[in-house]
Amino acid sequence: MKKFSIIAALAALALPSAASTQTAFPLKMTGQHGSLVKGKTRVAIASYGINFIVAQKGTAVAGVGLNSRVVTGLSGVDEATMRRLANEGYADLxxxxxxAGLTLVSEAETRGAIQQAGTVLLPGNTESNRDGGITIGKGVKKASxxxxxDGAPLTDIYPASGKAGGFGMLAAIGKVNKLAAPGKALDTILLFPLLTVDYADTEAKQTRTLTGARRGIVETNVAFGIRMQSPVNVVNPGYMAGAFYPSKDVWVDTPFSKGATEMTAMANDSAYMMNVLKEQKAGNVAVDLPAWTALVKDAYRAYNASIVAILKDLKAKG
Known part of the structure; x- marks a missing residue:
């Protein structure tokens, strides 16, 4: 069996080329490369998922014991709705x-190739993800x-958190190689799209006051967005593996929540000026479910349109 090139896999992640689609979410993708489709005539959706960010915490340290912190959580969305949206996104792709005239491999054929390769399906077709560790200085942690x-379940080949990088690709090489024989037999590339959607943008920063005292500020703005951590991993069996993904986070101004749309916390460390402040804020971002659902649908349509546009472009270039 011909092994996949690790160098080619990492190179495909780093390439700066881009493609865009004119949608409500003006996505621009980066990382695509002609080798991802070379020699194959069909497309198989090996896995399709949506990663929903459901909580986040921003922390900025002004001094010993003086932290500013904002903690929020998404509320008003149930598991059944999220699962339904994942199925709808898959059907839309x-x-x-x-x-677009691209030949799609059937679910039965695709599932057969996945099983033949011994690929592990994630239990319950779901995975919870948290950014762990401690915060030193400033940082934002998220949970998703x-x-x-149902027709293209999550697998253990790529992280369901949407994280991508060289080490992730290296870890996947052994599992990807097992797809070579069944994938070549189907004359297909295999797609593993994972869209990550967020409900708020949190920024933590450290600054200085006019008197030179340390200050920590955390700002959380409620907004709907597609995160860069939305990779489209691609396996070209027997040849190479790589990925393309949004070149930046993309946000829209459409309202979808009830209540406050922003929270700010501040911490100052200025004992000389008698100004010592430690501020923490927490709250739920309660969604208007129809409005939020409509935005998720817009997001997966734009994401899927970008995938299709890139595949068509790469195939046209040969």
Whole structure:
């Protein structure tokens, strides 16, 4: 069996080329490379998932014991809704691929290749993710939950958190190599899209006051966005593996929540000026479910459209 090139896999992640689609979410993708589709005539969706960020905490340190912190959580969205949206996103990608004239491998054939390769499906077709560790200085930690489509469930090959990088690719090489024989037999590339959507943008920063005292500020602005951590991992069986993904986070101004749309906490360390402050804020971001659901649908349509546009472009270039 011909092994995948680790160098080629990492190179595919680093390439700066881009493609865009004109949608409500003006996504620009980066990382795509002609080798991802070279020699294959069909497309198989091996896995399709949506990763929903459901909580986040921003911390900025002004001094010993003087931290500013904002903690929020998404509320008003149930598991059934998230699973349904993952299934709808998968169905939309299939429809867009077909409309673009790209030949799609059936679910039965795709599942057969996955099983033949010994790929492990994630229990319950879901995975919870948290950014762990301690905060020194400043930082933002997020928690998310990913759900896969019933017809293209999540696997253990790529992280369901949406994180991507050289080490992740290296860890996946052994599992990817096992897809070579069944994938080549189907004459197909295999797609593993994972869309990450967020409900707020949190920024933590450290500054100085006019008197030179240390200050920590955390700002959380409620907004709907597609995160860069939305990779489209691609396996070209017997040849190489790589990925493309949004070149930056993309946000829209459409309202979807009830209550406050921003929270700010501040900490100052200025004992000389008698100004010692430690501020922490917490709250739930309660969603208007129809409005939020509509935004998720807009997001997966734009994400899927970008995938289709890139595949068409790469195939046209040969």
């Amino acid at each position: 299939k429809a867009q691929l077909a409309a 939950v990913a759900y896969g489509a």
